[in-house]
Structure formats: C-alpha cells, structure tokens
Amino acid sequence: QVQLVESGGGLVQPGGSLRLSCVASTYIFEFYNMGWYRQAPGNQRELVATITSGGSTNSADSVKGRFTISRDNAKNTVYLQMNSLKPEDTAVYYCNARPLRVPGDYWGQGTQVTVSS
Secondary structure (H helix, E strand, O other), X not given: OOOEEEEOOEEEOOOOOEEEEEEEOOOOHHXXXXXXXXXXXXXXXXXXXXXXXXXXXXXXXXXXXXXXXXXXXXXXXXXXXXXXXXXXXOEEEEEEEEEOOOOOOEEOOOEEEEEOO
C-alpha cells in the first residue's frame, strides 16, 4: 500500500502560478509511474499530466505549455508546476501512482486549486 500526500494548492489570481507536490510513502518510488489528475465540480476526473518511471511525460492539451510535471526520486516526490493559471483550472488536484509490473492504482486525498480574481 502506498500513501500519497499532496500539498501546494490554494487561491491564486488568473495568470498566477502554483507548484503542487506529492510525496509517496514507498522505498521504490523510482518504479512507479506518476500522474496528476483534476476534478472540477460537476465534472469527471480528468488527466492533467503523467510522468513514467523513466521520466517520459505527457500532458492534456488544455495545459500544454503552461503546466510541467517532474519528479525527484531521491525525495519520493512528484511536482506539478502550473503557470499562467486560468479560472477553468479551478479543481481538486489528485496525485496518482501506478507501480510497474504489478497491479496497483493509488490516489492521494486531493488538494484544492482555485483561480479567481
């Protein structure tokens, strides 16, 4: 069982920036594919960005050029740098971890991001 703890959410004005962090409680973090998802009220949870154990990244078209996912295996942490935030980015952001080669799908508790003037 892996526990994920997100932090870094908050209230920010349009055009501003936030960096989300997610710390995983596992000693083999480097063998997990990691991702960020978000869910706005009334909407389904959607993919924001993913990063594989090898460092390959993917992101939703709606955030390309504005959001960057990265990881620090020495700190068991995955980050989501969010720039040029828009009101439509307002959502609860969830961290996700999936191990290589074995079944598993772990989620954090979520962190609220609100973009508003």
